[in-house]
Amino acid sequence: MSERKPAYKTSPTNPSIGEIHTEPDRVADMPYAPAIRVESPGDLLYISGATASPLYHKHPHDWSEHNHSNDIREQTRLAMGTIQTLLEDQGLTWTDVVKMTKYLTDMREIEVVSKTMAEIMGDWSPASTMVCVNQLSTPGARIEIDTIAVFPKK
Numbered sequence: 001m002s003e004r005k006p007a008y009k010t011s012p013t014n015p016s017i018g019e020i021h022t023e024p025d026r027v028a029d030m031p032y033a034p035a036i037r038v039e040s041p042g043d044l045l046y047i048s049g050a051t052a053s054p055l056y057h058k059h060p061h062d063w064s065e066h067n068h069s070n071d072i073r074e075q076t077r078l079a080m081g082t083i084q085t086l087l088e089d090q091g092l093t094w095t096d097v098v099k100m101t102k103y104l105t106d107m108r109e110i111e112v113v114s115k116t117m118a119e120i121m122g123d124w125s126p127a128s129t130m131v132c133v134n135q136l137s138t139p140g141a142r143i144e145i146d147t148i149a150v151f152p153k154k
Helices: 026-028 074-090 107-121
Strands: 017-020 035-038 044-050 099-102 129-134 143-150
Touching: 017 026, 035 099, 035 143, 044 074, 074 143, 107 129
Parallel strands: 099 129
Antiparallel strands: 017 035, 044 143, 099 143
């Protein structure tokens, strides 16, 4: 069994989380970490899929609450804003996030979404999966993001 290598980068807010890169010289080519190691995990926060819709909205849906801009950047910012609100409510930051799954209705927008997310998250790159779907929960929704974060050990 080989020895565990150190993480490429450790979260500045949570030293139990580290980015794993097998080719550190290629990090600039990646908008996400291929793997995230969580050592002796703390509690986990699972954040439900966030879209451009308001976090709190009526169910069954009142479509007037879901008037989405067609701009993928704006939809991404709104979804990320919902996630940030939940992280902050729990005393966490983007650097506590270990995994994100992004659902897009048009895979051609992957680069714009990645750039927009980097503008919000800075240089922290959690593990990530991108999935193309036919449609999302409300008409006009073009992106949904679910997230897993880890609380620092106390």
